[in-house]
Amino acid sequence: MDTVKEKELEFTGDMMERDDIMDNAVYQMCLAFLGIESDDTEDKFPWDISILNEIREFTVHLLREQGYQVCDPYIERDDIDHYCSPHVCGFKKCELHP
Incomplete structure (x- = not known):
């Protein structure tokens, strides 16, 4: 019996x-x-997404810890993929994904 894998979710244009x-x-x-x-910029500080991601994650965490709402879109990859949810960012509704 073949199992049909659900299509992986992708970032929407608004999320990107x-x-x-x-x-x-x-x-x-x-x-x-x-x-x-x-x-x-290119010579002195080239774009390095690993550095930028660490700073971004720290900033998002710190702002949320201080009670600020921060929209930081992501897709959770589990048994079933799902979009980030408003209870994480603190907004009542998300306009970036379904």
Whole structure:
């Protein structure tokens, strides 16, 4: 008997846009802290998503710990994939995914 695997969920366009906004904001913050001008970025601080993700995760955690609502979209990969839910970010409703 063949089992049909459910189709993996993917980020919606709105989720991708929000994700890009957050990654770029973290990168710009790093440039500001490092005192790097926009024309020097590639040589002095190349884009490294592993560094940006650590800073982003810490920032999201800290803001939520302090009681702020933060939309940080993700897809939970379990037995059944599911989108992040408003009870995590604190918003009443999510406009980024179904």
